[in-house]
Amino acid sequence: MPATTGCAADGELTMWERSGGNKDMVDMLVAAWNAKNPRCAVKLTYIPHTEMVGKIAQGIASGQVPDLMGMDLIYAPQFEKAGQLVDLTDRVGAWPELATASKGHITVATYDQRLYGVPLYADVSALFYNKDLFKRAGLDPAKPPTSLPELRAYADKITALGGDVKGYYLPGNCAGCNIFTVGPLMWASGAKIEAAGPGDEPLVGDGVKQVLQFERDMVAAGNVHDGDRTENGETFHLQFGSGKVGMMGTGNFNITLARQQNPGMDFGIALLPGMTAGSSASFIGGDLVVVPKGSKRVNDAVNFMKFLLSDEVQVEVYAKALNLTTRSDMVDNRYFKAEPLVQDVAKALLVGRTPYTLTFFEQINSPQGPWLKMLQRAYYTGDDLDTVIADAKKEMSAIAAKS
Amino acid sequence: MRHRWTGLAYVAPALAFVLVFTVYPLGRMIWLSLHEWSLIAEPHFIGLENFRTAFSDRQFWVSFLFTLEYTALITPVLIVGGYLLALLTASASRVRAIARTIIFVPVVIGLGVSSLLWYWLFSTDFGVINRILLDLGVVDQPVLWLGVDAGTSNSAISVSVVWKVIGFGMILFVGAIQAIPTEITEASLVDGAGYLQRVGRVILPLTMRTVLLVTLVSVIGSLLAFDQFYIMTAGQPQNETATSVFFVYLNSFPYLKLGYGAALSLILAATILAFTVVQLVLTRRSEA
Numbered sequence: 001m002p003a004t005t006g007c008a009a010d011g012e013l014t015m016w017e018r019s020g021g022n023k024d025m026v027d028m029l030v031a032a033w034n035a036k037n038p039r040c041a042v043k044l045t046y047i048p049h050t051e052m053v054g055k056i057a058q059g060i061a062s063g064q065v066p067d068l069m070g071m072d073l074i075y076a077p078q079f080e081k082a083g084q085l086v087d088l089t090d091r092v093g094a095w096p097e098l099a100t101a102s103k104g105h106i107t108v109a110t111y112d113q114r115l116y117g118v119p120l121y122a123d124v125s126a127l128f129y130n131k132d133l134f135k136r137a138g139l140d141p142a143k144p145p146t147s148l149p150e151l152r153a154y155a156d157k158i159t160a161l162g163g164d165v166k167g168y169y170l171p172g173n174c175a176g177c178n179i180f181t182v183g184p185l186m187w188a189s190g191a192k193i194e195a196a197g198p199g200d201e202p203l204v205g206d207g208v209k210q211v212l213q214f215e216r217d218m219v220a221a222g223n224v225h226d227g228d229r230t231e232n233g234e235t236f237h238l239q240f241g242s243g244k245v246g247m248m249g250t251g252n253f254n255i256t257l258a259r260q261q262n263p264g265m266d267f268g269i270a271l272l273p274g275m276t277a278g279s280s281a282s283f284i285g286g287d288l289v290v291v292p293k294g295s296k297r298v299n300d301a302v303n304f305m306k307f308l309l310s311d312e313v314q315v316e317v318y319a320k321a322l323n324l325t326t327r328s329d330m331v332d333n334r335y336f337k338a339e340p341l342v343q344d345v346a347k348a349l350l351v352g353r354t355p356y357t358l359t360f361f362e363q364i365n366s367p368q369g370p371w372l373k374m375l376q377r378a379y380y381t382g383d384d385l386d387t388v389i390a391d392a393k394k395e396m397s398a399i400a401a402k403s
Numbered sequence: 404m405r406h407r408w409t410g411l412a413y414v415a416p417a418l419a420f421v422l423v424f425t426v427y428p429l430g431r432m433i434w435l436s437l438h439e440w441s442l443i444a445e446p447h448f449i450g451l452e453n454f455r456t457a458f459s460d461r462q463f464w465v466s467f468l469f470t471l472e473y474t475a476l477i478t479p480v481l482i483v484g485g486y487l488l489a490l491l492t493a494s495a496s497r498v499r500a501i502a503r504t505i506i507f508v509p510v511v512i513g514l515g516v517s518s519l520l521w522y523w524l525f526s527t528d529f530g531v532i533n534r535i536l537l538d539l540g541v542v543d544q545p546v547l548w549l550g551v552d553a554g555t556s557n558s559a560i561s562v563s564v565v566w567k568v569i570g571f572g573m574i575l576f577v578g579a580i581q582a583i584p585t586e587i588t589e590a591s592l593v594d595g596a597g598y599l600q601r602v603g604r605v606i607l608p609l610t611m612r613t614v615l616l617v618t619l620v621s622v623i624g625s626l627l628a629f630d631q632f633y634i635m636t637a638g639q640p641q642n643e644t645a646t647s648v649f650f651v652y653l654n655s656f657p658y659l660k661l662g663y664g665a666a667l668s669l670i671l672a673a674t675i676l677a678f679t680v681v682q683l684v685l686t687r688r689s690e691a
Contacts, residue, residue, distance in 0.1 A: 053656070054655075054657060078443075078659075173550050226544065226547065230527045230550050361657055368642050
């Protein structure tokens, strides 16, 4: 049955999505589908982000799965390998829309050359900078930093303004926030972070140590608020909009949020830099739409995917809400033309990457994992950085060895 | 023989309940602890490997010792504090009844809700506690209460837990104190015993069973601590405030190592059983 953007059969479709993701965007997408397809409306259930992997696994183990799921893209390979997602290759593989779909999403949606999902939404990381603070510090607001040494110099000047203003922001107790924002600094400096699987070496390249040293120096220089050390992700999205931070790695979602929070604030967006001038990188995150094994509505789940990738939804839902389109050929639209910040952040898609590993949570995202342990030792202790990296490398390798 | 079947019929519902909700899950957990199972793949029998892994897992010992430390810190506070509050509020008067009610109210709030409440109270940037301390000039910059220093985090969480549960012990102690026959109290008064002598030689010995009961409940509750640490520190800094149950949860669900989680649960259950046996022996001795 060829896919359409309408109903294949009558009856409600059930969908699970994580609550910590881009909820507003998903609500809009589902509302758009439901308005067009009232006979097969999607009923959305949000699962707390931190519970998502466990809940999906429990659902699969007990046979209680929804018809389709939004899934943090980073966890997809684990479920693909376990054979718990429906192989969509023969149903969607030939769609022309996939040729321009977000590469990061398609990479993790693919396992053993079979395709298991399509992008639901994309979050990319970039460097947000406060132009008002730049002006006050005597910096040119049209020239954001293009290297880490430059970023440090700018931060020093902004921090020197005094009061409650700091030049930089570092989420000290949030593993996910750091892979999203500090990870790209390492990539841009030529490093590799995670171990893809057994035998693969993590934390390779001088960039790891250089970036850890850079962040340690930023903390020591007082360029970061002390309270940032307790940031566990709860208030990460609110920090830039507070107007007290000169520069901060965050995501495209913060454009709208910061504007709502602080309408008078003037800010710009640049790419996250590396050690040398002109180098840059980004983390392409977000969610995939996948179909769990046991779904009773695979045809409509596929139709929903076709709907998401359609020209109309890409422009009139994603772009209109100033969210990134999930197809690169849709970036040239009237809404983005009127909004330079989105155009700026969209450039991150070109330098972005998405880690591919079966143990992302254990290695990177867990508050108990080696990634956050390494960062905290680097940021807040005087431990020898080579030892810190060696310890993390050993732990990450051990986790990957069991995958 | 007929009476035997009649008796069995009477206890059958309770027996079925125990079989379904206690015996079967326990058996299933033992079975699970001998397997490697990620929930999303087929279980794989590995014998005692999960137990071997647990005993050689540094983080298991860190969380286990931290849980014991937390238990040792909070149990005396709950017992002594609860008992003192009971002594102060046990006698019949309207003011004391109101005080009892105020102290008991947090007990009926869910632990998750109270933990979230205290998480925000202790928040570095938005917390009322830091605001008050700054305004009073006690500190000159916000205190990093949660997730930065294990000792500070543990103390802050202990404060929240004491606020939440101290009323439970107090109510039990009040009941025990009020149950002491008035003739005994009056006899001690006639004998010229002062208040402290009356507490030490009359009230405390006669309420010792309740003290041991509250101790048992507090110890078990502390060994099973999870919600408050999950919500307030998520085990930080660097896993130093990860309790045993937190470690079980982490392995079972986010890491999808259900067999390992089951093995850890069994080890924890055995520890709690050992504590309970010791408590029961002490209780019997106090009765003898």
